[in-house]
Amino acid sequence: MVRRIFPSQKGLAMNEIRTEIRVAPRQTAPTPAGLSFERLAPALGAVVHNLDLAAPLPDTIIQAIRDGLDEHQVLFFRDQTLSPAQQRDFAARFGELHVHPVYPQHETVPEIMILEYD
Secondary structure (H helix, E strand, O other), X not given: OEEEEOOOOOOOOOOOOEEEEOOOOOEOOOOHHHOEEEEOOXXXXXXXXXXXXXXXXXXXXXXXXXXXXXXXOOEEEOOOOOOHHHHHHHHHOOOOOOOOOOOXXXXXXXXXXXXXXX
């Protein structure tokens, strides 16, 4: 819902107009095997539900994730337990992976960068 608030409302100054945007979280249409995306914000971001990334994923699920990424721009996969190799293998389903020449890497899976903040 978009609502404009004009100066005569809420005691605003005469030259002040404010726009409020309120979007309730919603579930998008279900995708294969019950996979769903919960929108987090109007512009971008969704949480992916009903998916175990450690399990073998068919091409239909990968395509549904790709479609979700196209629509939401950022996806969050909560409560996942993946080894570094499983994370690499999942990421490789979306394209060629890059081994960064400078950032530290996982000791056995060089496609996984170690990003730390102290």
